[in-house]
Amino acid sequence: MTLTRNVVHEAAELLYGAQAGRSPIGPLTERFPGLDVADAYAIQRVNLSRRLSDGRTVVAHKIGLTSEPMQTLLGVDEPDFGYILDDMVLTNGAAVPADRFCAPRVEPEVAFLLRTPLHGPGVVVDDVYAATEAVAPALEIVDSRIADWELTLPDTIADNASSGAVVLGDWVPLTGEIDLSGVRASLWRNGTEIDSGLGSAVMGDPAAAVAWLANTLASLGTEILPGQFVMSGSFTTAAFVHHGDVAATTISGLGAVSLSFT
Template identity: 45%
Template sequence: MTAPKYDAAWVGATAISTRPTTSVAPEVIVAAGVRLVEAHFSGSPCAPVRDMIGADDIAAAYLVQQYFNDARRARGARVVGRKIGATSEAVQAQLGVDQPDFGVLFDDMEYGDAELIPIRRLLQPKAEAEVAFVLAEDLADGPLDLARIRRAVGAVAAALEIVDSRIADWNISFGDTVADNASSGLYVLGSERRTLGEVEPVDVTMSMTIDGREVSSGNGAACLGDPMRAVAWLAHQARTFGDPLRAGQVVLSGALGPMRPVHPGGVVVATISGLGTVTARFSEEEQ
């Protein structure tokens, strides 16, 4: 069933109103975090962390994510936004959940439109086309109804997210992907910027090609029924977790169609109606 456009009741039902707790011991959280940190910085995928924290302990998974992301901050990475994952019914069914997840975008994850991306930075990359939002207002307090969410959006752009997994063979449960910063990798924003007065995200259509061949297609409704709905969900979650969305941050709202593997030397182009195109170019392996 296609989800409705922004649905305040759904957002309220699925957003966590108080940060969840876990019985997983702190030293286990640290051990799981260390496993992911070592995989990230060594470039060698690791075993799933569900053997330590369980497959569906959301609280434990977000604590591991926090450890992982704190390690990146300690090495100088700066938070510039958020990403939302598991926004399609198919992915949620695969992971056995009924809600999305979220992760952090760092400054070293962004590449310019058509800029060459060193493939060596990635382990098991896959590309997906998304609608990106650039916030013009903080969402730290006050109501989070549709009018407020829309007012906070300064610009809308086409985006390619290059998702990646530190976990070998993408052998992930929901807890694994949450812990792994929502399987984040890199991202590219298109050069065109639009306002919500110029384009309605739920109405966009998308086509994605790799090396000139269409490999994915979709539309705005594929992202939680409406990308604005995804942003509203994230705004609630971010506030609950004590790190609300801020002006200037980028929000990747979730895939508009199936993600596809990318390869060394590949060129990925997404065309999103009303938002133009966005291109990700990957270096040859030896580069």
């Protein structure tokens, strides 16, 4: 880390205020030169602690920047992670106020529901499949408290990996008949397909992203707990949505999920 504890808390306060007021701020990496990935995760943890002290609970983990389209979009070359709290989970088909977010985009993903814990290091894809109870089609609403999405990897990490909310479809028991690397996700906006991609776009297999997360969290003394789910990363690039839009995804063999913005 390069930033002092006081500066980490100052940066966290800026992001917290930006989210509360739906008022994006400039990149933290410009405001605090030298801010690195370790600083960014420290900032993320400060705001997580604040939300937990407000009575929220962690229900899931989010992995971002796992696919080439998303890495290209943000100009980075490695994944990142954040947290999903109970008030960030929306019901399939729900309507959500667009002004709840700063500049929302949607991504199609597979969510993994764990029945046994995953604790690295050394977790591999087979371990993820063995620990998974079910998978579901999902839409993640990604949102940036950094103005105009002009961000670097440390900026998005500090901003809880640009998490906004998630909407889950029905859970499908994970059997050997489901090849997640071969499933196809189609992303729809207002009835028009705007992008599609295979599960293999997510680190070769979405389960590989979950293994990466378990191994990365191990360095922080954290594991993925039974009953938690993991958003494994987008099959496609992220599409902007606005007031009046309806976003949906269909994932072959898993089903569909949708959300409208009011």
